[in-house]
Amino acid sequence: MDFYKRAVELKEETIENRRYIHKNAETGLKLPKTKAFVMDRLKKYGLEPEECGDGVTAMLGKGGKVLLLRADMDALPMPEQSGESFACPTGAADHACGHDFHAAMLLTAAKMLKENEDMLEGTVKFMFQPAEETFEGSKNMIEHGILDNPKVDAALAYHVSPGKMPVGLYMYNDKDTMMYSVDGFKITITGKGSHGAYPHVGVDPINIGVHIHLALQELIARESDPAHACVLTIGQFQAGTAANIIPDTAVLQGTIRTNHKEARELLVRRMKEVAEKTAEVYKGTAQIEMISEVPPLICDPKMTDEIVGYMNEMNIPGLTPYPDVSASASEDFAVIAEKVPSTFMYLSAGYQDERGTYPAHHPKVQFNEDVCPIGSACLANCAVRWLAAHKE
Template sequence: MDFYKRALELKDETVADRRYIHQNAETGLELPKTKAYVMDKLKEYGLDPVECGEGVTATLGNGGRVLLLRADMDGLPMPEESGEAFACPTGKTAHTCGHDFHAAMLLSAARILKEQESKLKGTVKFMFQPAEETFQGSKNMIEHGILENPKVDAALAYHVSPGKMPVGLFMYNDKGTMMYSVDGFKITVKGKGSHGAYPHAGVDPINIGVHIHLALQELIARETDPAHACVLTIGQFKAGEAANIIPETAVLQGTIRTNNTKERELLVRRMKEVAEKTADVYNGSVEIKMISEVPPLICNPALTDEMIGYMKEMDIPGLTPVPDVSASASEDFAVIAEKVPSTFMYLSAGYTDERGTYPAHNPKVQFNEDVCPIGVACLAQCAVKWLESHQE
């Protein structure tokens, strides 16, 4: 079957799905409108979707090997300023990362694969997940059995990418780390409140927090191997309510990202030690909570090369491979990739004119809907071809 031709026929429907999800953007683990919409569409196509944790799953096929196709479907807690007619009207949530595309493309791929179900040489399992942005969704669905019953043998996911680039590029990495780990942390510094005129009567958590912040920077400068990419960022520092009061507590929140597992282990351990010992020096204490713990996304080389081969077999104008791509952002599909052979690729969804000015997570970002049939066709093609090549 010519999957790209069929995907073009379904483009209007895929775009409509994308726009509905976009206009009704939801965040985090609870996506009631999005989940209901996805389940209704899958039922319309003849599948039998069920909830899996806070996400949705469905299967089709004829036994044999199992390939998981994954799409995240959550937005971000931010306003939208894209100017699109279908922009989210809440002013509080927005699909500025493209997850609306992922869900819509997987819905259309499910429709095509259902049409071809009798010819499938195995089983396709669909994973519509929440909370990728908070790095909770994959873990939530794994805990509720997404990789079991039937047991998943391999997994594939795509992510659309905006910016000043033509539609049709597909970016991958079959040699190393595709995306960095992310370990989010919250350090609550505990001191002793006092009048600002009598600092000796208290323990200043702001002073402790400042020293912790400075000390953490030395972990990158002096303790990590320069051959590896490592980033430690403090994105939040909150303390106090008045200029003349030393508060009881201060809060620092940040992230550690790296492309190397050993460096990740080192940095997480040392972050905790530095915070605890620095606080102790200044007579305070800390409470440390890990907000997210996601490994580097390392794609399976053999599976990646297989999927690239299947994509190249299609006659899609402008479809162009871009190898050896690595991004310092993070992706909770890495949790899936740790457990089963997996691959993850970017599909360009940008513009070469001024509409490509803004990146993902910017309130003004715009995505090119011409990517929709490309993504749908690639999902269907890779599923069918991989199952044909891996019959039991």
Template sequence: MDFYKRALELKDETVADRRYIHQNAETGLELPKTKAYVMDKLKEYGLDPVECGEGVTATLGNGGRVLLLRADMDGLPMPEESGEAFACPTGKTAHTCGHDFHATMLLSAARILKEQESKLKGTVKFMFQPAEETFQGSKNMIEHGILENPKVDAALAYHVSPGKMPVGLFMYNDKGTMMYSVDGFKITVKGKGSHGAYPHAGVDPINIGVHIHLALQELIARETDPAHACVLTIGQFKAGEAANIIPETAVLQGTIRTNNTKERELLVRRMKEVAEKTADVYNGSVEIEMISEVPPLICNPALTDEMIGYMKEMDIPGLAPVPDVSASASEDFAVIAEKVPSTFMYLSAGYTDERGTYPAHNPKVQFNEDVCPIGVACLAQCAVKWLESHQE
């Protein structure tokens, strides 16, 4: 079957779905409108969707090997200033990362695959995931069995990318780390409050927090291998309510990102040790909470190359590979990729004119909807071809 031709026939519907989800952007784990819309569409196409944790799943096919197709569907807690007629009106939520595309491209792919179900040589499992932006969604659905019953053998996900570039590029990494790990942490420094005129009567958590902040910078400068990419950022430091009061607590929040598993383990361990021992030096204590724990995204090389081969078999105008892509941002599909052979690729959804000025997560970002049939076709083609090549 010519999947790209069929995807073009469905483009108007895919775009309409995308605009509905875009205009009704929701964030976090609970996406009631989005989830209901996805489930209604899947039922309309003849599938039997069910809730999986806070997400949605459905399967179709004929036993055999199982390929997971994953799409996230959450937005971001920010206003939208894109100027699009279908912009989210809330002023508080927006699809500025393109997850509305991911969900609707997978919906249209599910429709096509349902039309071809009798010819499938295995099973396709669909994963519509919440809370990618907060790195909770994959774990939530894994805990509720997304990789089991039927057991998943491999997984594929696409992510659209805005910017100054033409539609048709697909970006991948079949050699090393594609996206960095992220370990978000919250350090609560506990001291003893006192009057600002009598600091000796208290234990200053601000002073302790400053020394922790400075000491953490030395982990990058003196303890990590400079051959590896490592980033440690403190993005929040809060303490106190008045100029003449030494507070009881101070809070530092930050992230550790790296492209290397061993460096990640080192940095997380040493962050905790530095915070605890520095606080002890100044007669205070700390409480450390890990906010997110996402490994580096490392795609399976053989699976990546295999999927690229299937994509190239289609006659899609302008389809062109961009290899060896790596980014210091993070992606919770890495949690899936750590458990089953997986691949993840970017599809360009940019413009070559002024509409391509703004990047993802910018309130003014615009995405090119011409990417829709490309994403739909790639999902359907890769699913059918992979199952044909991996019959039991």
């Protein structure tokens, strides 16, 4: 079966599905319109979708080994400025990371695999997940059994990538960490409010927050092994309502990212210790809440090499391997990859003209829809080939 030829025939349908999801962008765990659309399309294609937590799943095949194909569906909480005719009109959400492509490509792959279900020498399980951007979606669906009944043996996911690059590159890493861990944290500092003219009768949580911020930077400068890539960023500092009032509380929020498991454990532990002890020095207290906890994304080398081989067999013009890619961004597919052998790849969806100017997560980013048949074909072909190679 030439899945690429069929995917080209279905390109306009894939684009139509992508544009519907894009125009109706939703964020977080609850994606009612997107979820209903995905379930409706799967039913139209002859599958029997089911809810799995706040996501959607469906299956094809006849027992044997089980391969999970995953797509995320959520957008970012930001207004869109892409200028596209199908831009989200709400101003509250924007598919600036390309998850609309992932869902649309997997829908087309599901349609093609249903058309050729007799070729499957095992089972394909589909995973349409919410809340990747908040690092909640994979955990939500795992808690509701996505990796069980039947037990998943391996998993595959693609992520489109914008920028000034030709369509057809596929980027992977079969040797090292592909994407960094992410541990989001919220530090709530409690002091004692007072008049700004009498700071000595209060405990200033802003002052404590400033010292915590500075002290946390030293964890990177003086405690992290230079051989490991580590990032600690404070992205929010909120406190106070007026210039002449010392408030009772202040809040810092940030993230820790690293490509190394032991470095991650050290930084998370020391972040908590430094925040608590620094607050204590200045007569306040600090309470730490972990917002997200996602490990580094490490792909299974053997499986990745197999998937690369299956992709190289396909007659797709311009399809070009780009190995040893690593990114300091994070991806909650890592939670799945920690539990079952998995492969994750980027597919270039950029433009080599001015449309490729903006990166993912920018309100003006644009993605090239020529990637649609490539992604759909690779998902379908790799599923068939992997199951045939691992049949029981």
